[in-house]
Amino acid sequence: MTPGAAKQILVVDDRPDVTGFMRAALERAGYRVAVAENGSRALALQRAHPADVLITDIFMPEGDGIETIDRVRAEFPGTRIIAMSGAVRGRQDYLSVAAQIGVDATLHKPFTVDELIRTLKTVL
Amino acid sequence: MAQEDFTVHVGWLVAIMAASGALLFILLSLRIAFYARERRAAAENANRTKDLFLATLSHELRGPLGAVIGWTDVARSYLDDPRELERCLDIVLRNAKQEARIIDDLLDVSSILSGKFSVDLGPVPLSGVVQEGVEACRPVADEKGVVLRAQVDAGLSVSGDRKRLLQVLHNLIGNAIKFNTPGGWVRVTLERADLRARIVVADNGAGIGKGALEHVFERFWQPERKAGAGYAGLGLGLAIVHHIVALHGGRITAQSGGPGLGAAFTVELPLLAAQPAASRDDAPVAAHGEPSLAGLAVVAVDDDRDTRDWLERLLRRHGAQIWLASSADEAEALCARVSPDLLVSDIAMPRRDGHDLVRALRARPGDRPFGALALSAQASEEDRQRALEAGYDVFQPKPCEGGKLVRALQRLAGERVATRADAP
Numbered sequence: 001m002t003p004g005a006a007k008q009i010l011v012v013d014d015r016p017d018v019t020g021f022m023r024a025a026l027e028r029a030g031y032r033v034a035v036a037e038n039g040s041r042a043l044a045l046q047r048a049h050p051a052d053v054l055i056t057d058i059f060m061p062e063g064d065g066i067e068t069i070d071r072v073r074a075e076f077p078g079t080r081i082i083a084m085s086g087a088v089r090g091r092q093d094y095l096s097v098a099a100q101i102g103v104d105a106t107l108h109k110p111f112t113v114d115e116l117i118r119t120l121k122t123v124l
Numbered sequence: 125m126a127q128e129d130f131t132v133h134v135g136w137l138v139a140i141m142a143a144s145g146a147l148l149f150i151l152l153s154l155r156i157a158f159y160a161r162e163r164r165a166a167a168e169n170a171n172r173t174k175d176l177f178l179a180t181l182s183h184e185l186r187g188p189l190g191a192v193i194g195w196t197d198v199a200r201s202y203l204d205d206p207r208e209l210e211r212c213l214d215i216v217l218r219n220a221k222q223e224a225r226i227i228d229d230l231l232d233v234s235s236i237l238s239g240k241f242s243v244d245l246g247p248v249p250l251s252g253v254v255q256e257g258v259e260a261c262r263p264v265a266d267e268k269g270v271v272l273r274a275q276v277d278a279g280l281s282v283s284g285d286r287k288r289l290l291q292v293l294h295n296l297i298g299n300a301i302k303f304n305t306p307g308g309w310v311r312v313t314l315e316r317a318d319l320r321a322r323i324v325v326a327d328n329g330a331g332i333g334k335g336a337l338e339h340v341f342e343r344f345w346q347p348e349r350k351a352g353a354g355y356a357g358l359g360l361g362l363a364i365v366h367h368i369v370a371l372h373g374g375r376i377t378a379q380s381g382g383p384g385l386g387a388a389f390t391v392e393l394p395l396l397a398a399q400p401a402a403s404r405d406d407a408p409v410a411a412h413g414e415p416s417l418a419g420l421a422v423v424a425v426d427d428d429r430d431t432r433d434w435l436e437r438l439l440r441r442h443g444a445q446i447w448l449a450s451s452a453d454e455a456e457a458l459c460a461r462v463s464p465d466l467l468v469s470d471i472a473m474p475r476r477d478g479h480d481l482v483r484a485l486r487a488r489p490g491d492r493p494f495g496a497l498a499l500s501a502q503a504s505e506e507d508r509q510r511a512l513e514a515g516y517d518v519f520q521p522k523p524c525e526g527g528k529l530v531r532a533l534q535r536l537a538g539e540r541v542a543t544r545a546d547a548p
Contacts, residue, residue: 015187017219
């Protein structure tokens with residue numbers, strides 16, 4: 001990849017209103033953004049054009065958030081992974097699960113644009 | 125008996141008893157073990173369900189909030205761009221409203237659980253309420269490309285809480301649309317069944333599996349999903365609906381052929397009072413108390429069979445003589461044969477639409493003038509204008525309450541009679 005080229009981000013969430021604002025914010029910050037509403041769509045996009053960072057929710061209706069993370073980590077070691085979630089699990093949250101399976105960073109929902117960009121910068 | 129034989133027999137007897145006892149003991153132990161395992165599994169299941177519920181609740185509550193916070197933040201970058209700013213505000217508003225609805229559902233369930241949920245019972249014109257419920261859901265159906273049709277018998281009243289009944293309709297119709305795909309349909313019917321009013325919300329969407337069917341009205345219940353999967357919603361709506369229907373002295377049942385085969389939800393409510401099929405309130409009665417469309421010859425055209433059935437029942441009940449056509453060609457042939465007083469026609473029909481039909485009919489020389497009413501699901505101002513320009517006298521948006529259609533036709537027929545009387 002040419003140095004200085006814009007980083008490619010793949011955002012995965014079943015809510016279009018969430019991927020929508022994330023795309024707007026990330027593009028405004030100079031990133032290139034692709035968006036998917038579920039894991040299988042995300043994998044198709046990733047295989048066609050591997051992203052530098054994958055940001056995915058892990059509690060989606062089709063249950064494929066964690067699976068997507070597994071696959072991307074296995075097939076694309078160069079892609080950083082950020083897991084996001086608002087789902088609570090006992091006294092913790094679902095993000096502790098993500099930490100266990102190995103992601104590079106986590107985002108607690110709901111988050112601001114600032115928090116999004118800051119977290120992204122920590123993995124790039 | 126010899127001593128040895130006796131001992132052998134006793135020996136055998138003891139052995140058999142011991143074996144039976146051991147067997148019994150083993151069986152009993154197994155039974156207890158299985159029972160304990162079932163109880164444990166049930167407890168684990170309950171725990172899992174609670175865990176899953178909490179995960180889903182937090183996920184669902186934070187979902188719209190994420191969009192509100194995110195888009196409000198993004199909006200700051202668009203302060204100089206009113207159009208983009210407006211788009212941000214629309215999205216924020218939509219999600220804030222969604223959040224409000226989730227909170228409403230949670231509060232309803234909370235009050236149900238604490239025994240504080242109440243309904244105010246009074247006479248409710250159910251026919252009107254069902255129409256209102258359908259119309260409230262129409263924008264969502266349209267946006268998703270799901271066809272929403274209603275067949276509502278006029279004049280049915282129940283003792284109930286109008287707001288809560290609307291809530292029931294909104295939930296059932298909303299679900300039917302939600303679990304459907306573009307091109308699918310949802311049909312809402314209201315009819316009288318002996319001393320009950322029967323509402324059916326049917327669809328050809330995702331359907332319900334057999335195992336799920338018996339649980340579908342349980343609070344927080346969700347169909348089996350993969351571990352870690354989230355859900356679309358909290359599983360509260362149908363439990364609330366079930367409760368409301370019960371408080372109305374009614375009954376709700378769910379049917380489905382299985383996954384992918386659609387579903388039908390049937391609500392039965394006791395009618396307020398025994399009423400004649402054509403109610404006094406909704407359908408006007410002609411001056412001498414006779415059915416209001418008596419003696420009128422009507423040709424009704426619609427490519428949808430359900431609509432034709434409805435029109436036939438409705439108009440016949442009000443004394444009209446009705447001929448049905450499923451296409452413009454058929455209608456033209458019928459009109460030539462029958463020479464009707466009134467034409468009731470759909471607009472959007474395959475191959476030849478309602479505009480073309482009425483233009484062709486109006487252009488025929490020597491035909492008796494007739495009143496034409498367009499009955500169409502496409503009801504913008506532009507659609508109305510087009511229909512009137514093509515030659516219709518009246519434009520009636522679909523779905524429409526039976527009584528309203530009959531009144532419109534009666535007025536139309538009256539005008540036609542007056543016109544004919546005035547003509548030289």
